[in-house]
Amino acid sequence: MALILQDATTDVRRVPVRPLKLEDANAMIMPPTNLYTPEAPHTATILSVREISHQIYEIVFDHRGFMMYLEGQAFGVMVPPNPNNPFEPERVSRRRIIFAASSRYGEYFNGRSATICVSNEDDDETIKYLCDAKSGYHLQLVGPTLTETLLGDSSPAAATHIFVAKSGAAIAPFRAHLHRFFKEDIPTFKFSGDAWLFYGARNNLQCRLYDEEFMQCEEDNPQNFHYNFFIDILDRDAGGLGKMVFDMLVDNEAYIYLVGSQEMVDQVEVVFRGFAGSSNGQKCNWKEIKDELVSKNQWRVEIYD
Known part of the structure; x- marks a missing residue:
């Protein structure tokens, strides 16, 4: 996890981020969209799951730097196939759109971790999987998607x-x-x-x-x-x-x-x-x-x- 430093000039806590190539100006003009599809999703690894409020869970996962997204975008999250169930060997659940709760640099400011929040009150297979998941579990990602919550200004x-x-x-x-x-x-x-x-x-x-x-x-x-x-x-x-x-x-x-x-x-x-x-x-x-x-x-x- 990145070290939080004290900025001597502004007296505001700031965290160094990496990699700075995520500031590519082209991403501001044309945000990344649908880099991964349901037919070819990206597999990420869950790092942590914790309940942060009543029935609301925070899930942090490692996408290894392959899921480029901007602040305000969302992921399509799917449950991976279940190899332990012979009746569902090729199960792919319904895609669930979930906003990123971390910036493009991720929860650990390293360009490869990302955070989502979900409510366990929802009767949804993907949500149940996420809330019950443990460190090391996998999830499949599509997208990123959504643009309405991207910053709406050229400056x-x-x-x-x-x-x-x-x-x-x-x-x-x-x-x-x-x-x-x-x-x-x-x-x-x-x-x-x-x-x-x-x-x-x-x-x-x-x-x-x-x-x-x-x-x-x-x-x-x-x-x-x-x-x-x-x-x-x-x-x-x-x-x-x-x-x-x-x-x-x-x-x-x-x-x-x-x-x-x-x-x-x-x-x-x-x-x-x-x-x-x-x-x-x-x-x-x-x-x-x-x-x-x-x-x-x-x-x-x-x-x-």
């Missing part, structure tokens, strides 16, 4: 990014981005923008994963990282954070990323619709505002139940 290091997840494993792609922004020491990437994270509810802290990690990140980076409860973005008061986020989207060209259920996305839209209707500006119709945000790649939604 992401200087932009404002608003991450919204109501609960559970939907936080995974945002943890990956925050690692890149604030935890990794990358010579060619220095984040100078603003990052806002809205996650979980005050009356249910159990649904918030990596809470201590995010609080530490905010303590280390108070000037440009802001960690809030999901409920705060639904605040309809004029001085609330919800109105502030709406103004950042409309006036400051911020980017918003919503990962979760359609119900969650609808909740946020209802609030923004109210702010649009009371706006003194020329654009008072939420549909028109949203259409413009979509056209500029500022409105980025991934439905992830």
